[in-house]
Amino acid sequence: MSQPRNGDLVAKFKTRLKIFMDERGLSRMDMVRDAKMSYPTVVKWEVDGMQSLDADLVITITKLLGVKFEDLIYLVEEDE
Numbered sequence: 001m002s003q004p005r006n007g008d009l010v011a012k013f014k015t016r017l018k019i020f021m022d023e024r025g026l027s028r029m030d031m032v033r034d035a036k037m038s039y040p041t042v043v044k045w046e047v048d049g050m051q052s053l054d055a056d057l058v059i060t061i062t063k064l065l066g067v068k069f070e071d072l073i074y075l076v077e078e079d080e
Contacts, residue, residue, distance in 0.1 A: 014049035014076050017042075020065045035060050049076070 021031065031042045037057065044050065053073065062069055 013051070013053060013073050015045050015072055016074075017061070017072065018046040020067055020072065021046075024065060026065075031061075031064075035064050037061075 028039060028042045031037050032039050058069060062072055
């Protein structure tokens with residue numbers, strides 16, 4: 001893995017949230033309601049990933065979707 005430059009994280013977490021939501025027929029609003037996520041957070045997790053993880057939220061989502069942590073979240077390196 002690359003070293004952080006200028007104090008910035010080089011790696012970030014991505015999710016397979018959209019895939020699991022589609023497989024289960026869940027909408028963004030279902031996630032907002034059932035996982036108590038904000039709408040912008042759902043969109044960000046679907047599209048961009050995140051820089052840090054909220055353990056309680058990840059646990060809630062994995063239980064809601066019936067998946068394992070390692071199936072939902074993965075680490076990627078950013079090349080800049």
